[in-house]
Amino acid sequence: MITLENVTVEFDQRRVLDDISLSLSEKRIGIVGANGSGKSTFVRLLNGLQVASSGIVRVDDFDAAKDGRKLRRHVGFVFQNPDNQIVYPVVEEDIAFGLKALKLPKDEIDRRIDEVLARYGLSEFRNHPSHLLSGGQKQLLAISGVLVMAPRYIIFDEPTTLLDLRNRNRVERAIAELDQTVITVSHDLDLIAGYDRVLVFENGSIACDDVPAIAIPRYREMMV
Numbered sequence: 001m002i003t004l005e006n007v008t009v010e011f012d013q014r015r016v017l018d019d020i021s022l023s024l025s026e027k028r029i030g031i032v033g034a035n036g037s038g039k040s041t042f043v044r045l046l047n048g049l050q051v052a053s054s055g056i057v058r059v060d061d062f063d064a065a066k067d068g069r070k071l072r073r074h075v076g077f078v079f080q081n082p083d084n085q086i087v088y089p090v091v092e093e094d095i096a097f098g099l100k101a102l103k104l105p106k107d108e109i110d111r112r113i114d115e116v117l118a119r120y121g122l123s124e125f126r127n128h129p130s131h132l133l134s135g136g137q138k139q140l141l142a143i144s145g146v147l148v149m150a151p152r153y154i155i156f157d158e159p160t161t162l163l164d165l166r167n168r169n170r171v172e173r174a175i176a177e178l179d180q181t182v183i184t185v186s187h188d189l190d191l192i193a194g195y196d197r198v199l200v201f202e203n204g205s206i207a208c209d210d211v212p213a214i215a216i217p218r219y220r221e222m223m224v
């Protein structure tokens with residue numbers, strides 16, 4: 001369960017999130033809103049990448065202000081551009097990176113890498129240079145690197161923006177198959193149409209918080 005109590009974020013005295021209070025317990029949560037409305041800032045709060053100027057953010061037993069490091073293991077984050085996430089030059093090294101930090105035994109690391117690469121059809125690319133993967137494969141590698149850490153929640157910040165239709169559909173399927181709770185920021189309204197709950201952001205506030213069948217048409221109206 002994610003809980004925000006009176007959360008405000010300010011940059012240089014400019015308020016970009018304004019007194020947000022809510023609880024999130026659904027398995028699939030979509031976030032939409034105009035550019036600059038505060039969506040990325042909101043999701044960054046949930047894994048401690050952004051600290052609230054005031055208010056409290058809790059994820060399960062973690063207080064985001066105090067437990068940032070532990071929270072980042074509990075809440076994985078897939079960035080919009082996988083080039084910002086892929087650190088190592090070879091696919092298997094990139095996935096192993098986080099697992100080594102967990103100090104897992106080598107055979108357990110190998111097992112998890114095998115499993116996640118097979119899951120995303122990347123087994124043949126295990127020793128391949130990461131930067132030579134296609135855009136969609138890179139996005140799947142970025143997802144793999146997060147998934148292999150076995151977080152309880154995964155946040156996707158505009159995961160399909162850079163992808164062609166085939167890779168967009170692959171990523172949509174990959175997300176749909178996840179056991180984790182997923183929170184997806186997206187301008188791709190079809191991606192979140194089947195979700196349990198959608199938050200519509202407007203100028204740092206939540207203008208609508210409802211099932212997609214209500215929230216998405218409301219957002220379309222707001223954007224006219």
Ligand SMILES: Nc1ncnc2c1ncn2[C@@H]1O[C@H](COP(=O)(O)OP(=O)(O)OP(=O)(O)O)[C@@H](O)[C@H]1O
Nearest residue numbers: 011012016033034035036037038039040041042201
């Ligand atoms: N680190 C920062 N320092 C200063 N201002 C920031 C910072 N991060 C975000 N902002 C500002 O906060 C506001 C909200 O940004 P945010 O990235 O959360 O919006 P968004 O809804 O995700 O937008 P987009 O759809 O364009 O990605 C913007 O005006 C942005 O310029």
